[in-house]
Amino acid sequence: MRTIDAIREMYNASGVHPTTDPDDPRSQFAVDRYENHLRKLIKPSMRALDLGCNAGRFTFAMENMGAIATGIDFAEIPILHAKKIARKRKSQCQFNIGDIASLPYKENSFDFALLPQNNGYLSYQSLENLSVQLKEILSDNGIFVVIMQDELVKRAGEETLPDQYDVRTGLMGGHITIPDKGVYPSSWYFWTVAFAKYIIERHLLLEDIEQIEEYKFLLVFCNNKGNGGL
Numbered sequence: 001m002r003t004i005d006a007i008r009e010m011y012n013a014s015g016v017h018p019t020t021d022p023d024d025p026r027s028q029f030a031v032d033r034y035e036n037h038l039r040k041l042i043k044p045s046m047r048a049l050d051l052g053c054n055a056g057r058f059t060f061a062m063e064n065m066g067a068i069a070t071g072i073d074f075a076e077i078p079i080l081h082a083k084k085i086a087r088k089r090k091s092q093c094q095f096n097i098g099d100i101a102s103l104p105y106k107e108n109s110f111d112f113a114l115l116p117q118n119n120g121y122l123s124y125q126s127l128e129n130l131s132v133q134l135k136e137i138l139s140d141n142g143i144f145v146v147i148m149q150d151e152l153v154k155r156a157g158e159e160t161l162p163d164q165y166d167v168r169t170g171l172m173g174g175h176i177t178i179p180d181k182g183v184y185p186s187s188w189y190f191w192t193v194a195f196a197k198y199i200i201e202r203h204l205l206l207e208d209i210e211q212i213e214e215y216k217f218l219l220v221f222c223n224n225k226g227n228g229g230l
């Protein structure tokens with residue numbers, strides 16, 4: 001099975017959990033961590049895109065901050081749940097099924113795009129594809145924010161390496177057991193901030209890198225159409 005299909009199956013099988021369900025207060029911790037940072041960047045009526053939105057907690061949070069928010073994810077089960085919540089809340093959030101690396105949006109569709117802790121699911125080529133697309137999809141001076149962990153900083157001082165590591169692709173393999181559902185391949189690419197920056201900067205201008213937690217970083221890029229990129 002292709003890595004991308006395995007990840008989608010895994011997220012469909014795990015479904016919506018209290019810690020990811022926007023309707024459950026136990027899911028709020030993830031948004032709380034970054035809320036202050038996002039509030040500084042999101043302006044009223046900005047068209048905001050949540051990349052890998054799952055059940056939409058960041059999408060709804062961006063709407064609460066004043067954005068016109070859209071979430072996209074390739075796992076259908078959480079997207080259906082997000083749509084249900086949107087109807088219940090009378091939210092204007094839109095939810096689409098699709099692949100981050102092949103977005104279904106036209107030129108100048110968004111002013112803000114957020115990749116919140118999902119980059120590890122993207123291969124190096126996929127992040128490059130995403131950056132190329134964002135150059136078109138984002139408006140002039142549109143913002144791309146990546147919230148990511150640096151795997152090298154995370155492992156500093158550790159003597160053990162991941163069980164499986166493909167040196168050609170940076171893919172760390174493994175398995176995850178979902179109770180009552182089975183064992184699923186679990187794949188996560190070895191990303192460092194420097195490498196993500198190197199790839200995205202080929203297309204968008206770097207504005208800021210901020211360390212948020214011990215090994216979590218927030219990277220801000222700007223789509224300056226008149227300048228920068230390949």
Ligand SMILES: C[S@@+](CC[C@H](N)C(=O)[O-])C[C@H]1O[C@@H](n2cnc3c(N)ncnc32)[C@H](O)[C@@H]1O
Nearest residue numbers: 011052053054073074075098099100116118121
């Ligand atoms: C760790 S979850 C984070 C979800 C969400 N950002 C949140 O905090 O609730 C990762 C999500 O990214 C989605 N995802 C991973 N790779 C994707 C891709 N290539 N295209 C679309 N969605 C993807 C998964 O289906 C999953 O819902």
